[in-house]
Amino acid sequence: MEKTVRETIKDITRIHLLEKKSMCFGQCLTAVGWVGGTLPELYEDDGMVEVATSDVANGGFVVGAGLKGIRPIYVVRYQGFQWYNAPIIVNYACKSKEIWDIPCPIFIRSIAMEGAIGPVAGSSHHSLFQRMPGSKIIAPMTPKEYQYSYDKFMKDDDVYYISEHRRSYDNTLELEDIIYENADFTLFPISITRFDAEKARLKLEEEGYKINIIHQLWIKPFVFKDEWKKALTGSKYGAMVLDDDYEEGAASSIAHNMMIDVCKKVYTFGLEHRTAGFHPDVDNLPPSPEAIVEKVKFIINQNS
Amino acid sequence: MKNIRLEIFKKASLCRNFENELYKKVQDKIIKFPVYLSAGQEFIASSIAVKMQELNISPDIFIQHRGHSTYLAFGGDIYSLIDEMLGRKSGCANGMGGSASIQCKEKNIYGHDGLMGNQVPIGVGACFASKTPTVIFVGDSAAEEDYSLSSIGWASTKKLPILFIVEDNNLSILTEKKVRRNWEMHDVATGMKVKSYDIKDDPMEIYDHLKNSFNEPILLNINTVRKFWHAGAGTDGENFDRYKEEMNFFGKEGREIDEYNNKLVLGAWKKQLEKQ
Numbered sequence: 017m018e019k020t021v022r023e024t025i026k027d028i029t030r031i032h033l034l035e036k037k038s039m040c041f042g043q044c045l046t047a048v049g050w051v052g053g054t055l056p057e058l059y060e061d062d063g064m065v066e067v068a069t070s071d072v073a074n075g076g077f078v079v080g081a082g083l084k085g086i087r088p089i090y091v092v093r094y095q096g097f098q099w100y101n102a103p104i105i106v107n108y109a110c111k112s113k114e115i116w117d118i119p120c121p122i123f124i125r126s127i128a129m130e131g132a133i134g135p136v137a138g139s140s141h142h143s144l145f146q147r148m149p150g151s152k153i154i155a156p157m158t159p160k161e162y163q164y165s166y167d168k169f170m171k172d173d174d175v176y177y178i179s180e181h182r183r184s185y186d187n188t189l190e191l192e193d194i195i196y197e198n199a200d201f202t203l204f205p206i207s208i209t210r211f212d213a214e215k216a217r218l219k220l221e222e223e224g225y226k227i228n229i230i231h232q233l234w235i236k237p238f239v240f241k242d243e244w245k246k247a248l249t250g251s252k253y254g255a256m257v258l259d260d261d262y263e264e265g266a267a268s269s270i271a272h273n274m275m276i277d278v279c280k281k282v283y284t285f286g287l288e289h290r291t292a293g294f295h296p297d298v299d300n301l302p303p304s305p306e307a308i309v310e311k312v313k314f315i316i317n318q319n320s
Numbered sequence: 321m322k323n324i325r326l327e328i329f330k331k332a333s334l335c336r337n338f339e340n341e342l343y344k345k346v347q348d349k350i351i352k353f354p355v356y357l358s359a360g361q362e363f364i365a366s367s368i369a370v371k372m373q374e375l376n377i378s379p380d381i382f383i384q385h386r387g388h389s390t391y392l393a394f395g396g397d398i399y400s401l402i403d404e405m406l407g408r409k410s411g412c413a414n415g416m417g418g419s420a421s422i423q424c425k426e427k428n429i430y431g432h433d434g435l436m437g438n439q440v441p442i443g444v445g446a447c448f449a450s451k452t453p454t455v456i457f458v459g460d461s462a463a464e465e466d467y468s469l470s471s472i473g474w475a476s477t478k479k480l481p482i483l484f485i486v487e488d489n490n491l492s493i494l495t496e497k498k499v500r501r502n503w504e505m506h507d508v509a510t511g512m513k514v515k516s517y518d519i520k521d522d523p524m525e526i527y528d529h530l531k532n533s534f535n536e537p538i539l540l541n542i543n544t545v546r547k548f549w550h551a552g553a554g555t556d557g558e559n560f561d562r563y564k565e566e567m568n569f570f571g572k573e574g575r576e577i578d579e580y581n582n583k584l585v586l587g588a589w590k591k592q593l594e595k596q
Contacts, residue, residue: 039449065448068477070470073441077474080445083430088449104438104467115416116423116431 018188024159025054025125025185028166032089033063041065041078042091042125051091051127052182071100079109082120087170094137095128095179098144109175110150119173123166128181128260130208131299135291139302140207142179143265146236153235153266155179155207158190161233179235181208181260193230195247201312202228202248202255204274204282206235206266209258209302216308225316232257235266238273245278253316254281260302262287281319285311324374328366328523329566330577335362335389336563337581338398339548341589342388342405346553350593351405355419358389360547361487363562365393367526368455368485377534379453381429382443384487385420385436386546390457396424398585402592437462440484441471447480453534455483460541461492463505472539473512481534484509489546494556509539516541521562 019027032038033056045055045064058064067074074090081088092101109120128140145151152174156162162178169176191210194217201220205213210231217227228247248255255274259267263286271282285303292300303311339359345351358365366389372379383390391401396412404411404422412422413431423431430446432439440463443456458468463486475482486505490497506516514537519525521544529540545559567574 068470068474070467070474073444073467073470073474076438076441076467076471077445077448080442080447081449082445083442084446084449086449103435104441107435108433108438108442111433112431115413115421115433116425117414118423118425118430 019159020185021157021159021162021187022053022185024162026056028163029054029089030056030058033058036087037063038086038088039063039065039081040089040091041067041074041081043067043069043074043093045091051093052185054185055091071097072103075101076104078122079104079120082109082122083112083118087121087123089123089125091125091127093127094133095126095141096136096138098126098141099136102144105175106145106148106151110148113173114150120175121169121173122175123169124175124177126177126179128179128208130181130183130260131301132294132296134294138292139287139300140179140181140259140261142177142207142235143261145177146266146269151175151177151236153177153179154233155235156233157181157184157207157210158187160190179207183208183211191231195228195230195243196226197250199226199228199247199251200316201225201253202230202251203258203308204230204232204255204270205258206232207260209260212303212305213258213308215305216312219305219309220312225312227312232270235270238270240273240277248274248278248280248282251280253319254283256283256285256312256315258303258308259284259286262289264289283311283315324370324527325524326570326573327370328363328527329570329574331366331369331393332362332523332563332566333577333581334584335366335392337578337585338392338401339388341585343548343553345405345589353418354551355405355553356386356551357548357553358386360559360561360563361386361489361521361544362389362393363521363523363566364485364487364526364542364544365390365457367523368483368530369393369395371527371530371533375533377453378428379455379483380443380446380450381427382439382446382454382456383422383429383432384439384457384459384462385432385434386459386487387422387432387457388419391422391424391429394424394427394429396422396427396429398588399592400424402588406592437465437468440465440468444471444475444480444482447475447482448478451481453481455485457485457487460486460488460490460497460505461500464501469508472509472514472537475537476512476514479536482537483530483533484514484537484539486539486541488541488543490543491546491550493550504541506539506541514539519543523566
């Protein structure tokens with residue numbers, strides 16, 4: 017049986033603590049569920065450290081551990097909690113190397129959840145880290161991508177923000193880019209939108225459209241690869257960056273960079289600019305396959 | 321005991337003379353960014369540094385923004401500090417730290433980034449990861465930050481070898497403590513089961529309270545007097561000056577030490593300015 021993202025994270029954590037003698041900090045790590053089954057059943061003597069319910073200070077504890085060179089993992093169970101956990105990380109850990117020549121590498125597992133989780137916790141907030149210097153942001157959704165992210169971190173000395181999504185934890189599949197010579201439209205999905213973008217692409221193809229899909233693993237630094245530029249240049253009606261963060265963040269920034277490089281319109285589609293409620297009627301979810309299909313067709317029709 | 325008091329005074333004298341000269345450099349507009357002068361508070365770091373020497377411990381030190389005296393008392397290089405004030409790459413923080421974000425790797429002094437009080441959780445986390453004896457300096461105002469308070473609580477829970485030093489000058493810029501809160505740090509820390517003491521910045525009183533450092537977390541709330549403005553070169557009038565008291569105590573020897581450090585500081589500034 018192929019390995020899931022969940023098992024990949026669990027194995028990485030086990031090796032990081034038991035073999036590399038590091039630490040993993042977080043709230044309620046050893047509670048029932050072990051953070052969606054992504055943690056091995058280890059305790060403080062093994063390096064699995066339960067911190068207090070003091071989100072801002074906890075970020076500081078991890079920075080301190082990072083300064084001592086142990087490359088801690090920091091689990092933040094809901095990405096929205098980063099608004100409280102981020103201040104000391106983005107202001108100290110991300111800047112320490114530049115100011116004091118002291119790197120402070122931290123592997124931040126920031127976990128998004130989809131739906132029914134209210135005004136603070138749900139969906140991704142990677143854009144929060146994007147605007148500060150000194151951080152790198154990756155959104156791995158497959159087992160190989162997750163392993164790659166960890167391996168990159170271990171060879172680097174920066175703060176890594178790993179934008180996870182619980183819906184990816186059961187995934188065993190790798191996601192491939194599809195690029196045509198002369199596509200009608202190109203999708204650049206980030207994080208969990210990659211799965212629904214692929215569904216939307218298949219649906220659009222059934223309707224006769226040629227749709228590229230180029231999966232975005234790295235959010236920061238964003239490197240616009242030559243083959244992507246070529247794909248966008250040949251994409252008749254432009255492209256769309258999809259995200260499960262608010263559009264006014266990473267998605268807009270990446271779209272802007274693409275448009276500067278290639279004279280094509282690049283749209284964005286992410287969370288609506290409003291607060292999410294708990295009830296499904298007032299929730300604020302990432303774009304569904306149906307919504308993506310509808311928006312792509314609208315753009316194509318508008319420009320035909 | 322006189323020898324210890326004298327050793328403390330020697331360190332404090334270097335700190336005071338450095339701050340006096342920096343004060344002039346700001347007034348003369350040689351330094352054109354905000355500086356946070358620690359004159360008046362120098363006996364705190366000096367007393368602790370002497371005690372650490374006696375204990376033969378090189379602790380990790382987490383400094384606050386008003387930290388020139390901490391840097392110098394624990395043996396930070398004066399030339400690198402001057403270069404830092406001059407914004408040079410050869411400065412102790414690559415010329416990026418200015419007055420508030422100085423560091424000294426050789427002496428395990430970690431820089432402060434300007435987010436008030438965040439050296440408390442950072443120092444606690446570093447100590448948790450390394451179990452190295454750690455001294456964390458924080459002002460009475462920064463100590464009020466919610467994350468400072470919860471960090472003291474976690475250090476207590478984990479029984480970490482940390483000395484929390486609250487440099488209590490009673491002021492947040494110019495807002496007095498009584499306006500900001502109706503509680504005292506040592507009471508709060510005691511409530512968190514940290515051994516805590518409210519003391520004066522009398523060097524021997526500080527020194528005597530460091531006997532059992534690093535067996536468990538200890539908090540010293542040390543009442544002191546800031547001689548100069550919160551930032552920049554100015555005074556709010558004449559206040560009690562511990563430095564004068566101590567110099568008088570040592571009489572001629574005290575004045576000679578002061579004179580020696582004055583020359584040392586002037587010489588260091590002259591040498592560094594001539595490099596320009």
